[in-house]
Amino acid sequence: MELEAHLFRRESARLVAALTRVFGVHNLALAEDVVQDAFCRALEVWRTRGVPDNPSAWLTATAKHRALDVMRRERTARTFAPELARLLDDELVEEAFAPHTIRDEQLRMMFSCAHARLPEEARIALILNLLCGFGASEIASALLTGRAAIEKRIARGKKVLASARTLFDLDDAELGARQPTVQRALYVLFNEGYHGASESPVRVELCAEAIQLAALLGEHPRTATPATHALGALMCLHAARLPARMDETGVPIALADQDRARWDARLVAEGLALLERSASGHDVTTYHLESAIAALHASARTLDETDWSTIVTLYDRAMAIAPSPVIALNRAIAIAQRDGPEHGIDAIDAIVDRERLARYPFLPAALGELELRRGNRIAARAHLRNALVLARSDAERRFLEKRLRACE
Amino acid sequence: MSEFVFFFRASDAAQREAMGTPERAQQSMQKWLAWTRELEAGGHLKSGGLPLERDGRVVRGKDVVVTDGPYVEVKDLVAGFIVIEARDIAQAVELSKGCPMLAGGGSVEIRPVIAHMT
Numbered sequence: 168m169e170l171e172a173h174l175f176r177r178e179s180a181r182l183v184a185a186l187t188r189v190f191g192v193h194n195l196a197l198a199e200d201v202v203q204d205a206f207c208r209a210l211e212v213w214r215t216r217g218v219p220d221n222p223s224a225w226l227t228a229t230a231k232h233r234a235l236d237v238m239r240r241e242r243t244a245r246t247f248a249p250e251l252a253r254l255l256d257d258e259l260v261e262e263a264f265a266p267h268t269i270r271d272e273q274l275r276m277m278f279s280c281a282h283a284r285l286p287e288e289a290r291i292a293l294i295l296n297l298l299c300g301f302g303a304s305e306i307a308s309a310l311l312t313g314r315a316a317i318e319k320r321i322a323r324g325k326k327v328l329a330s331a332r333t334l335f336d337l338d339d340a341e342l343g344a345r346q347p348t349v350q351r352a353l354y355v356l357f358n359e360g361y362h363g364a365s366e367s368p369v370r371v372e373l374c375a376e377a378i379q380l381a382a383l384l385g386e387h388p389r390t391a392t393p394a395t396h397a398l399g400a401l402m403c404l405h406a407a408r409l410p411a412r413m414d415e416t417g418v419p420i421a422l423a424d425q426d427r428a429r430w431d432a433r434l435v436a437e438g439l440a441l442l443e444r445s446a447s448g449h450d451v452t453t454y455h456l457e458s459a460i461a462a463l464h465a466s467a468r469t470l471d472e473t474d475w476s477t478i479v480t481l482y483d484r485a486m487a488i489a490p491s492p493v494i495a496l497n498r499a500i501a502i503a504q505r506d507g508p509e510h511g512i513d514a515i516d517a518i519v520d521r522e523r524l525a526r527y528p529f530l531p532a533a534l535g536e537l538e539l540r541r542g543n544r545i546a547a548r549a550h551l552r553n554a555l556v557l558a559r560s561d562a563e564r565r566f567l568e569k570r571l572r573a574c575e
Numbered sequence: 576m577s578e579f580v581f582f583f584r585a586s587d588a589a590q591r592e593a594m595g596t597p598e599r600a601q602q603s604m605q606k607w608l609a610w611t612r613e614l615e616a617g618g619h620l621k622s623g624g625l626p627l628e629r630d631g632r633v634v635r636g637k638d639v640v641v642t643d644g645p646y647v648e649v650k651d652l653v654a655g656f657i658v659i660e661a662r663d664i665a666q667a668v669e670l671s672k673g674c675p676m677l678a679g680g681g682s683v684e685i686r687p688v689i690a691h692m693t
Binding site: 169170172173174175176178179203206207209210211212213214215216217218300301302305 | 590591593594595596597598599600601603604605607608611623624625626627654655656657
């Protein structure tokens with residue numbers, strides 16, 4: 168029996184959510200302990216007996232037994248006594264592990280992490296850690312921060328979470344205020360999968376995870392807002408292009424060279440349907456704009472047939488809502504497609520806070536492409552060499568080396 | 576061919592380190608499965624053995640001292656065993672070197688099984 172990819176990551180999120188219901192948020196560390204214990208037990212048993220037919224059920228059963236054990240042992244201990252007497256009931260534990268309960272608990276966990284007393288980066292780090300099973304180093308690379316800082320943030324976040332007895336109530340009036348953080352965390356997760364800074368350029372499973380969690384938001388009546396649907400739409404529309412984004416050796420393929428027949432039509436359709444649902448409110452969020460751009464790409468048959476001028480307009484609106492040098496860079500590339508490489512280069516030069524992209528390899532890479540397109544091979548080579556120095560993974564390096572060879 | 580038993584020893588802390596985050600748990604499990612599959616493919620895996628509970632008892636000496644095992648004191652536990660078939664102990668040792676437990680600071684104890692006397 169083969170080990171399912173990312174089994175432990177998925178199970179960790181489900182089990183921590185279920186166990187938090189059993190033990191209470193103030194015992195989050197205990198819930199995490201029990202999950203780790205179930206994992207250790209799996210290592211001991213599976214390596215000699217082989218992976219069971221249903222590893223997920225095996226881990227759930229092990230965690231459930233362990234939870235009951237812990238409660239029996241700690242029943243008399245002061246910290247647990249009152250609620251554990253009530254909880255030490257198989258039925259309640261069964262209930263906590265029921266699939267629909269786990270789904271709701273995961274949603275409540277997401278909103279608990281979006282705590283008002285935590286800075287936004289800490290909230291995102293917590294969601295990635297508790298709901299997506301990310302380690303501190305993975306989160307550090309996704310958020311372009313150091314590992315030590317993330318560890319500190321997670322530890323502090325858990326302390327804040329533990330100050331509550333129960334998870335966030337989805338009927339709470341504060342739900343609306345917390346929603347943007349939750350959405351943003353899922354966006355970061357998807358982005359890390361779509362083009363992460365870490366070892367592999369595309370990590371489909373992270374995208375799938377983000378889509379699944381966004382669907383969770385989209386299903387609950389209180390969290391199914393236009394912005395949630397727009398977020399879901401942008402994930403589906405980008406994910407649709409993933410099958411064509413890498414060659415057999417794992418090197419990214421530029422948009423111009425992708426085989427569009429390999430784009431996933433089912434995901435495109437799903438994304439377009441979500442985009443339609445997202446149009447019900449009055450708000451236009453960056454997710455609306457980004458998914459609209461993704462929709463234009465997904466429905467264009469060739470690079471040249473792409474509606475670049477609408478894309479530029481959408482980027483203009485995105486800059487008006489939430490200006491960022493990354494959006495400005497993408498806008499510049501769209502301008503180059505619409506008006507020619509010189510205009511794109513001018514737009515890049517005009518990016519206001521460009522220095523924030525000093526370590527971002529795609530800035531010099533874009534300049535290199537545009538210089539190459541206007542026939543300036545020497546400048547193109549210089550820019551691509553700069554990009555190569557900044558490359559964050561082997562695949563990025565090989566991609567840039569390939570582009571560099573195109574300048575010869 | 577002779578039979579050997581491989582006892583896997585690791586500290587509780589090392590086990591937890593190996594399975595500490597979902598990512599690491601996935602990697603550790605994959606390494607183990609790959610190693611045992613390799614042994615199996617080479618025709619060396621005589622028996623998958625059995626996993627062992629963490630606690631146990633050790634009875635010693637003429638005073639019959641019962642302890643909860645050597646595990647707690649030396650922070651060491653036997654997590655399981657497998658039975659291997661190899662030409663000789665040298666080959667058995669060679670086969671054990673791929674064991675993922677070694678990378679985590681654990682050890683593999685290799686004990687020849689006394690052959691049936693005919």
